[in-house]
Amino acid sequence: MSATRPAPPRPAAAGLGRRGLDGLRRCWGWLAPRLRRALTFWRRSIQARVVVSTVVLSAVVVSGVGWILLQQTRDGLLRHRADVVLGEVDAEVADARNRLEAASGRDVNPSRQQRDLVDPIIERGDSRGYAVVLAGPEGEDPPLRTGGGEYTSGLDLVSVPTSLEEHFDGPSRATAWTYTEIVRVSGAGGETRTSREPGIVVGSQVQLPSDGKTYTLYFLFPLSEEQETLGLVTRALLTAAGLLLALVAGLTWLVTRQVVTPIRMARRVAERLAAGRLQERLQVAGEDDIARLAYSFNQMATSLQRQIRQLEELSWVQRRFVSDVSHELRTPLTTVRMASDVLHDARESFDPATARSAELMQAELDRFENLLVDLLEISRFDAGAAVLSTENVNLGDLVRRVVDAARPLADQRGIRVAVEDPEEPVRADVDVRRVERILRNLVTNAIDHALADDPTEEVLVRLASDEESAAITVRDHGVGLAPGEASMVFNRFWRSDPARTRTSGGTGLGLAIAQEDAHLHGGWLQAWGRTGQGAQFRLTVPRHAGGTLRHSPLPLVPEDAMSSDAAVVVGPAGVVPRPEEGR
Template sequence: MRALRRLGGLRTRLVVAFVLVALVSAVTATALAYRESRTAVLERKQDAVLTDVRNRVEQAAADFDVPADEVSLTRFAAGIADGLGDDAVVVTQYRSLKASSDASADRTRITPSLREAVRTRNRMSFQRVDWHGSPYLVVGTPVTFDSTTLSGLDVFAITSLRAERDDTAGVLDAVRDGIVPVVLLAAVLALLAAGTVLRPVRELGRATRRHAAGDLTSRVRVRGRDELADLARDFNKTAGALESSVAELREQDLRAKRFVADVSHELRTPLAAMTMVATVLDEDAETLPPDAAHAARTVSEETARLTRLVDDLMEMSRFDSGAARLNLTGTDLAEAVRATLSLRALTDRVQAELPQGIRALVDRRRVDVIVANLVGNALRHGAEPVTVTLATDPAGDWLTVEVADRGPGLPPETLTHVFDRFYKADTARTRSEGSGLGTAIALENARLHGGAIDAANRPDGGAVFTLRLPWRRVREEEDR
């Protein structure tokens, strides 16, 4: 996967872009060079042939008499061809008579359109034609006497352009052979440029990943005065501001947690005394007048509620400070769950499915707190029957304790906040019997074991909370 990401990375795209630009430039330059060189070579050859044909025709015409016969036409054509080169063929036409300097030459290279142009325009004309894969230049001109009088004699000269074609093809081959080195050089330059450009980007990426991992002190070096340097400076400024903000928030959070822990600790001593007095008043309430008895019972209930709240706050402060520790012991989970229900007189209100023989290393006190909170929450906010089901996953790696009720279920907005501290789904009941910390404490205890708690709604109605714990087997631990 890392190799695939590198293939599709910015470095690859830069190199491909450089190579494509170099390739397009080289191909364009080759095409332009070939076109210009071909045009120049052909025009030079064309001008030379036109001049030679004109001169040879003028020289030969001075000694030529009309009317002509086939013999004189042949001699006339041969005289002109002698001065045009070994591969030149001259064809003469006088009225219906035709002759050639080479009797075996194919006269079809002289096209009807060229014959028509010479006949109608009465001046020299030419065409470039391909014959059997070879290029030829065909020049046609009428023969005149004293520069004005037409003789009725037409001369056509056929000259091969094969040498010129080979010359331009050599130029094309030379330029084309140079494309490969140019592309390779472009690739090397692209790699060097990409390394120079991407080095600050890579450093910025590493710094960003260190920030994501929690190292807010990470910074990048600022090089130069270009856009990448501006980006590095902006990153460093943002990182500094973020570090300051996070440090301030952490300090505020630490002070808040310390304040809660200190207040909870300071409340324990007066609460202990208040609890003793409230217990005495509650026991003697029957001997008191009705108003005093009601007040005594109210004080006792509120004192007990305040005590539970302080205990929960103390527990949360231990989780926040990292002081919470597991006391793992070999435990029969079915027995532990039954003990939790029995201790709180919930056995008759809860349907339990607890298979025997499931033993694990857990902190029994914390499992008791988790189950008690989940069952109590189901009874308070759901509807009976409430079921508690102990099970294991098929692989035998996890234990699950599922607590379900048949109430209306949890609203969608509650599902995302049900484990938040002091969260209560019914905001109108600000003074409910719960502290709003029960599910948060249960989740922290599960996490301390390396597990989790999931909240969901049953398809047929009701909420279900599932405690998942890693199965630390007692036998394996004892063997170690």
């Protein structure tokens, strides 16, 4: 019988770590959108950047000037205090020496003479705010660190710096001073308190007549008043700096507002002009540079509006002319077609020259009729009358139907057409007639531009799809296109080599119509090509009607092409050439 071992308890530290991570995630989730908004505002607001930059530079300058002023004030206060302290010490030492000389004949007890020397000085120090230490005699162990000597009550002897003690390591030393930290110890009820404050310590030597030895008097003067004065000056400078920075920020904001506000108005008007509201204009006020800029902007907008209207009128006239001519030509074309059919059917009874003429006339009438059909289709696109009739179909069936229809032309040129179809059906909501027309143009062009009678030549058609889009590529290894020609591949009536005979005929409008059909689906028609390496066209459409494309499931540049090749992307916005364009 097996027993289940209980799971070991989780360490408390692991739980605390997870709670800490959860807290950090929540904090970051709260902070991240605010940081993004702040960065977006910083990037978009020139006024904010100018104000912040000016305030930062002003703060640097004010900080530098304030630091220099504080240093000068501090040095001045210390120099003045040192002069006063040295004068007072000289007076005290002179008075002490006079008293020692007067008492030299009466008192020969060194201890009593030390107390008579230092006690009056300590009393005056208590009343005037300074402390006194009597150390010595010189040549013996210094008593300052061992608790010997006479000094002001409550003073910690560590207040006398070791460097100053070392200076008075012998007799006949000159008066010297230095900065120190005065430490005082006070206690009440068994509790000891320590206070510290900056100060100046001055040392001077005196000789006791009773034993002839040299003693050192240390005078410790606090710098509390100077510290308070320096703090007051610092607070005043900080207050003045804050007010100055606020004034600078306000002035900068007002100045930049006067410049940025007209620019923002010009941006809004420019956006409305770009949206088609050509009647928008800027308000002109004053005669300064901003007003003259607004006036020039309005003149430019008026000129553009006039030219755009002229181009629209010319475009409308051109479209109307093409549409009218296309419609008007259909009636005589029908009559000519009927006569041509009669002659073509009876050509076997004609002499060879007349029979050949009947065949040529029939072929040219077919081509002319195709041209009229294409012109009418282009007219519908230009007039915005083209609409989609979508249904959910298997694109693989459309591809195979187009390839089967183009196979006689491929066999005639000795070219093999292959279809690489995935195992899963590629389905999408498309207009079957328009997608078939796109594929027919792409496959026919690939066969027409492939290398004829080459046993290795192959036109490969591939299909793929994902959750959002479906794509079809048509790859050939023919003549390709030179750089710079790819930007014109979808232009109307354009051919890569007008001098070359086209076995498949064509009007020069096939790819232009295919481009418009792709636009109607909200899709992309893209092309890649290089001279001598062939070309590849890619059609990408949303799988669902009205969907938005973000990527294509098939690569545009073939796997057998160099990575430096480039492409021309044709999507709903038109032709977008990329660097080093190819077909």
